[in-house]
Every structure is written in C-alpha cells, then in structure tokens.
Amino acid sequence: MHYDYLVVGAGLYGAVFAERAKAAGKTVLVIEKRNHIAGNIYTERTEGINVHKYGAHIFHTNSDVAWEYINRFAAFNDYINSPIANYKGEMYNLPFNMNTFHQMWGVTTPEEAKAKIEEDRQKSIEEFGGEGFVPQNLEQQAVSLVGREIYEKLIKGYTEKQWGRPCNELPSFIIKRLPVRFEYDNNYFNAKYQGIPIGGYTGLVERMLEGIEVRLGVDYLANKNTYDELADTIVYTGPIDAYFGYRLGALQYRSVRFEEELLDEADYQHNAVINYTDSETPYTRIIEHKWFEFGKDENGRNIPKTVISKEYSSEWKVGDEPYYPVNDERNQKLYQEYHKLAEKENRVIFGGRLGEYKYYDMDQVILKALEESLD
Ligand code: UDP
Numbered sequence: 001m002h003y004d005y006l007v008v009g010a011g012l013y014g015a016v017f018a019e020r021a022k023a024a025g026k027t028v029l030v031i032e033k034r035n036h037i038a039g040n041i042y043t044e045r046t047e048g049i050n051v052h053k054y055g056a057h058i059f060h061t062n063s064d065v066a067w068e069y070i071n072r073f074a075a076f077n078d079y080i081n082s083p084i085a086n087y088k089g090e091m092y093n094l095p096f097n098m099n100t101f102h103q104m105w106g107v108t109t110p111e112e113a114k115a116k117i118e119e120d121r122q123k124s125i126e127e128f129g130g131e132g133f134v135p136q137n138l139e140q141q142a143v144s145l146v147g148r149e150i151y152e153k154l155i156k157g158y159t160e161k162q163w164g165r166p167c168n169e170l171p172s173f174i175i176k177r178l179p180v181r182f183e184y185d186n187n188y189f190n191a192k193y194q195g196i197p198i199g200g201y202t203g204l205v206e207r208m209l210e211g212i213e214v215r216l217g218v219d220y221l222a223n224k225n226t227y228d229e230l231a232d233t234i235v236y237t238g239p240i241d242a243y244f245g246y247r248l249g250a251l252q253y254r255s256v257r258f259e260e261e262l263l264d265e266a267d268y269q270h271n272a273v274i275n276y277t278d279s280e281t282p283y284t285r286i287i288e289h290k291w292f293e294f295g296k297d298e299n300g301r302n303i304p305k306t307v308i309s310k311e312y313s314s315e316w317k318v319g320d321e322p323y324y325p326v327n328d329e330r331n332q333k334l335y336q337e338y339h340k341l342a343e344k345e346n347r348v349i350f351g352g353r354l355g356e357y358k359y360y361d362m363d364q365v366i367l368k369a370l371e372e373s374l375d
Helices: 012-023 064-070 098-105 110-128 138-146 148-163 201-208 221-228 289-293 329-344 362-374
Strands: 003-008 028-032 043-046 049-052 059-061 084-087 090-093 193-195 213-216 231-236 253-263 273-276 285-288 306-315 348-350
Touching: 003 012, 003 221, 012 028, 012 201, 012 231, 012 362, 043 201, 049 289, 049 306, 059 064, 059 362, 064 362, 084 148, 090 098, 090 148, 098 110, 098 148, 110 138, 110 148, 138 148, 148 306, 221 231, 285 289, 289 306
Parallel strands: 003 028, 003 231, 028 213, 084 273, 231 348
Antiparallel strands: 043 049, 059 193, 084 090, 253 306, 273 285, 285 306
8 A cells, every 4th residue: 555645753744744634635644653643742641640761741722723633533631730839848830020029039029030030130140241130141141030039049040950951051942931920820821711521631632633544653763764765755754853864963862751650649739730949859740640630530529549740851772761862052953953954854843843954832833734744
C-alpha cells in the first residue's frame, strides 16, 4: 500500500496532522518509535489516577481555534493551575502576584509592591548597563520584573536546576512565559481556556487517531529508505539533528527523569504542583497527579491512594529522551543551519517541539499542525 502521508511520531503534532489529513480524504500511516502513542503527553492510569508519565501537561490557550479543535476529542475539566513554591520551607504562591509579594515583603497594595520592585531594579541598573538598559538575559529580565529577592528565592535556583546553565547565560524569553500580576490571582496562566482532558491525554490522542493505521515500536531513521518509499510526503516530528545524522553537530536538549512513587495515603501535598526553588534540593518539583482531577476517579469517588513524581532535570545525551530544546544563542544558530538543510528536503515537513526545536506549548503545536495540514 502507498500512502499520501507517512507521519513519523504519534505525539500531539503527528496526531493532529494525521487526523486532519484523514479528514481531508488522504491516506495516512503513522509510525512511532515508542510502544505507545501520545508522545510526551502520554498518561497511564494507576489506581484510578491518570499519571502524566513524561511530566505534567496542563492544557491552556487563548486560541478559540485550538480550544474548539481539542474539545472534539475530549471533554475538559476546569482545573486551574496554581503551583506553589517551596523555598527552604517558606511557601509562596505562583505565578508572581500580590499573594507572593505579600508573603515575601508584607506589602498589601500594588503600589507598595511596584515600589519595592523598582527599588531593586534601580540598585541593579549600573550592573546591567546603565539607565535605559534592555534586559539581555534571564537574570536581568527577572530582576527587572520582580526584583532581586524574588529572583534569588524563586527563580535562580529553579531555573539553573531546570536548564543546567547560569541565568545570565539563558535567554530572557523563558521567564516571559510566567505572568507577573499586581492582583491577588494565583492562576499560573494568562489563558482564556484551561483544563485537563477527562480520562487522560492518551484517550484524547487515541480518538484523534481513530481509523488511522498506527505502527508502534518502529524506528524510522534506522530504516529510512524503506519507509520513505511508502508515502508521497513525510511528516517528521523527531529531533531535527537526528534526522540529518547529527552531521553539523548535536543540538542540546534538556532531559527529565521522574522518580514515581505510589503512596498508601490519600493526600501527600494537596496541590498538583509544588516547585522546590532552592538550589540544594536535587529535584525541581513534585507533581501529585490526582489533584489535576480534584482527587476523584472517573466515577467521582475519592481515591484512597496517591501517586507522586519527583522531577529531576539533566543534560540530554544519546539514548535519553529529549524534552526541552536549549534555545540559547549557540543552539539557535546551529538550528538555523539544520533548518536550511530541512528546507531542501522537498517532500518532508518538520514539525513539533523536536522537529522545529522550539519550546512549544500544546496549543501552539496544534495550531502549527493545523496550519501545515492545510497546505
Ligand atoms: N520558573 C521559575 N520558578 C518557578 C517556576 C518557573 O523561575 O518556580 C521559570 C524558570 O525559568 C522556568 C520557566 O519559568 O524555566 C518556565 O517554567 P515552567 O515550570 O512553567 O515550565 P514547564 O517546564 O512547565 O514548561
């Protein structure tokens, strides 16, 4: 059988593309290296709890298009992400908002909080390049947004653990993901829509791929020529540097390792996400999965046990799972070189976090796949 499309990777990008192609009357074959679908949004049910096996995923978007699309494949609950930071036993609300500022400094009004931040910014002006400086890196951006103390307690340790690089060598856009609010509002995302798919992400992707041929445990790059002959167009969602045999050098990624525990108790931390923002604690955060679904199973009953995951961040090496592209200047330049090679591959579409080497959120992945599948 010859297909219109061969989709390499059954993660979110691949699933959306395949679903749209099928809906447009095209024939599609999806192949996937792992022995399961859904890529890094894969969830697995344990004791009635949908465990996010490759890290917590909270769907959030401002896009009506992305929200309407994803809701065709699952109903969403109204979970709102409100992580808490634990700095050496001091607990702070995230994202940075009036609750955090009050906990940190005792201030009670937005004016007082803004004055405190401005005072810190003024103190750092000389160091950062004088009046009118434009933040050049994550440290400068963070101090300008929330002041030196919050940077030291809630940002520096966490960020350096997550990225394995000093904050003054990281791009400022990473921290711009986080809202700063002069309101008493602990909602982590500035998003019109937010929630967790009821029943888990795996079921959602399963419904996207309904009626589409999927082959699991298949290594595309090891048998590239054979698979390339099967279709007119290839949609490749693996790492772009791996596609080209790392011929220009390897791009850097961050990997994550999870220490998962099933505990014989109903409540470990009573919040889905607690970040450990000091630099000594070896993990970045502890996820308690049941709270993404309010501690209830699919029949609305309280779950007597709980599953937690401690998240450890590490530099990616061959054989590890790549999670986050390291979008610093050096890697960005190298990616541009790979991108030039990719443009010459006429019948290949490169997509997703790994194929485009971008720190995408799920909604951005969906929008990009929808756009590409229209062409
Ligand atoms: N961040 C931080 N302190 C926190 C949480 C986040 O400094 O307690 C910063 C950090 O630089 C991190 C970025 O915000 O790299 C994005 O973090 P988040 O956990 O939201 O990213 P995710 O891993 O969920 O994509």
